[in-house]
Amino acid sequence: MKSRLIASLALGAAVVLGTTGCNMLAPQATTIQYSASDGVNVPDSGPLKVRNALIIANEDGTLGNLVAAVVNSTEDDLTLNVSIDGQAQKLEVGANSSVSLGVDSAAMLFDDVGKPGADVDVSFQSGEGEGVRISVPILDGTLPYYTQFVPTPAATATPAS
Numbered sequence: 001m002k003s004r005l006i007a008s009l010a011l012g013a014a015v016v017l018g019t020t021g022c023n024m025l026a027p028q029a030t031t032i033q034y035s036a037s038d039g040v041n042v043p044d045s046g047p048l049k050v051r052n053a054l055i056i057a058n059e060d061g062t063l064g065n066l067v068a069a070v071v072n073s074t075e076d077d078l079t080l081n082v083s084i085d086g087q088a089q090k091l092e093v094g095a096n097s098s099v100s101l102g103v104d105s106a107a108m109l110f111d112d113v114g115k116p117g118a119d120v121d122v123s124f125q126s127g128e129g130e131g132v133r134i135s136v137p138i139l140d141g142t143l144p145y146y147t148q149f150v151p152t153p154a155a156t157a158t159p160a161s
Helices: 003-021 144-149
Strands: 049-057 062-073 078-084 087-095 097-101 107-109 120-125 132-139
Touching: 049 120, 062 078, 062 087, 087 097, 087 107
Parallel strands: 049 132
Antiparallel strands: 049 062, 062 097, 062 107, 078 087, 078 120, 120 132
16 A cells, blocks of 8 residues: 555656656746847947847948937936947937937938848947947838838939039
């Protein structure tokens, strides 16, 4: 009788361990952080937080518009330094405010970013932070909500004959 009890307890323990053992060995997908949008969240690049960064480029990739949300939760006005392939630009962000980069007066345009569908390495740095270089996706205006962000080259004057 005791051997039956011991055998059933051992079998029960083996079933419980076998069905829950995967959680001990495999990482849980819900604990892995990722960017749940078309853009990428930039890891800490200083006190400014850059969220959902992506580039909307024209069809041939000769001009790209960096689109992102930049959040300053500090008491100081700060500058975000952004560079792509040697092209550097700055964005001033007021204390306790955010900027929707790529919209209206906060447009940040870069030349020769690459064709839509590719990625480009972009460097972000603010405050005393060391800065971060991250691969940012390049999209186009195929999706209706991105058409307003597609940059158009500035018109050049044609010489009169």
